[in-house]
Amino acid sequence: MAECPDLFPVAARGAEEGLDTSASGAGVRHVLKVSMPDTLEDYYAVGTYDDAADTFTPDEDGDYRSWRRIDRGHLYASKTFFDARRSRRVLWAWVNESDSDADDVARGWSGLQSFQRALWLDGGGKQLVQWPVEEIETLRTxxxxxxxxxxxxxxxxxxxxxxxxxxxxxxxxxxxxxxxxxxxxxxxxxxxxxxxxxxxxxxxxxxxxxxxxxxxxxxxxxxxxxxxxxxxxxxxxxxxxxxxxxxxxxxxxxxxxxxxxxxxxxxxxxxxxxxxxxxxxxxxxxxxxxxxxxxxxxxxxxxxxxxxxxxxxxxxxxxxxxxxxxxxxxxxxxxASASVNVDDDDGLVGSSVNMCRSEEY
Structure with missing residues (x-):
């Protein structure tokens, strides 16, 4: 079983700008990403998407175990979206707990989101490059x-x-x-x-x-x-x-x-x-x-x-x-801590949370 599948286009020549999900044709490659619960790891392959046949063909043969990893550590269930305002593709992911359930209960929360990352295809065309979104630099004090x-x-x-x-x-x-x-x-x-x-x-x-x-x-x-x-x-x-x-x-x-x-x-x-x-x-x-x-x-x-x-x-x-x-x-x-908009019954209100994510149990 695979979880959180994601199929998205990337510029073929190492351009850092992202592409709208509907992009296709010359100069466009595609990435297929899957999350595998047997390993709690995210894998991806670069390849070609045929819109007419609705098929994806990876550049390299083999099943997901031979694919590249989104992250070599403790990160799972990633998904991307296209940020049209800044022309970039952004990845978010879940960083689940590895401590005990009792410690989770004592803290009052469990699990969090990763820092947001912009991602693009490197110049060699074989792997993704990931980098923290530039907004994180505004938190520097x-x-x-x-x-x-x-x-x-x-x-x-x-x-x-x-x-x-x-x-x-x-x-x-x-x-x-x-x-x-x-x-x-x-x-x-x-x-x-x-x-x-x-x-x-x-x-x-x-x-x-x-x-x-x-x-x-x-x-x-x-x-x-x-x-x-x-x-x-x-x-x-x-x-x-x-x-x-x-x-x-x-x-x-x-x-x-x-x-x-x-x-x-x-x-x-x-x-x-x-x-x-x-x-x-x-x-x-x-x-x-x-x-x-x-x-x-x-x-x-x-x-x-x-x-x-x-x-x-x-x-x-x-x-x-x-x-x-x-x-x-x-x-x-x-x-510094991030200021995040929270949607409640009265509209959007500002709240301060630890960095760029909220944590709940």
Whole structure:
């Protein structure tokens, strides 16, 4: 059984503008997306839609298990719509709970919506690019203090720099890492490409590697006993390189019984040519949404750290590879709560909710 099917057109040549649902003809491709309850994951295929025959033919053979994922983490039941005013296609999704039912009842709510994302077909024509809608930037308030020696290298083998000056439990962090060399990249058997989650568990943020891991520690306690790591690691595949992106929740909470998975996916970038990679992470208390390589790989996670009940969270840039990495860009912003229109019997009234979604049990 498939849930929440979605069939929509995209421009064939990597244009970021969206298309009306009725678009067809030259220069138009189509995307078929399905949500599969057996895995609680969303899959999609790029292909061709024949309006006369009412048939969709994917570019690549195989069933949904060989299709690409909308998100490599904790995201399900996504749907899109065409925003005609801004000529873009926008995706919303459900981020369900992974904590216990008893905790849901104690909080008084369960489940939430993801941040809204604009999406389009990349220039290669094989995968979607997803990026937070620009309106989220209007919630930015304070920018964090610059790192000491910003633009300099983050030391290898446990290098750590704290980002200060903002409330980092509700934040928008945009960072670019430059890699000085790929010579220490670890070799990877091509068979390991089939299960990036397992590779992320094995090569976690605390495991020192060659080129990486490097990235962010978010929702971290002051003593680092609790933290969620969002990071990259570069591997060598025969005569080329591949970039693994992970969100490691293994140390996200010290509470017994909390679900602490490790999510991962590979990022379709030419790291040998670019020698740099970008990461944007949106943090909203129990949800962490990350966009690697300009939105080519997306990972959503739910985190339930215990330290938030009695203290504040911290944010760090880290490197645990054999070589230092350079932070060529770092823009961390504290985010305000969103003002949302709520429809009641008396018309539209304004209300303040946590970020861009409401939560109910």
């Amino acid at each position: 304070r920018r964090a203090a610059p790192l000491q020696g910003e633009g300099a290298e983050v030391e290898p083998a446990g290098g750590l720099r704290e980002v200060t000056g903002i409330v980092s439990s509700q934040a928008d962090v945009d960072v670019v890492f430059e890699i000085p060399s790929l010579r220490r990249a670890e070799g990877l058997d091509p068979s390991r490409l089939a299960d990036p989650d397992a590779l992320c568990r094995e090569k976690g943020a605390s495991v020192q590697g060659g080129v990486g891991p490097f990235g962010l520690l978010v929702m971290a306690s002051g003593d680092l006993r609790e933290h969620t790591a969002v990071f990259f690691k570069v591997f060598r595949l025969l005569h080329e390189y591949t970039v693994l992106m992970c969100t490691d929740l293994s140390r996200s909470s010290t509470k017994a019984g909390v679900y602490r998975p490790t999510h991962g996916g590979f990022v379709s970038v030419d790291i040998e040519k670019d020698m740099s990679i970008s990461l944007r992470t949106l943090i909203d208390h129990s949800i962490v949404e990350s966009f690697g390589g300009g939105g080519r790989t997306c990972v959503t996670a739910r985190v339930y750290p215990e330290h938030v009940a009695t203290g504040s969270s911290h944010l760090y840039v880290f490197s645990n590879g054999s070589d230092a990495v350079k932070v060529s860009k770092l823009e961390p912003w504290e985010l």
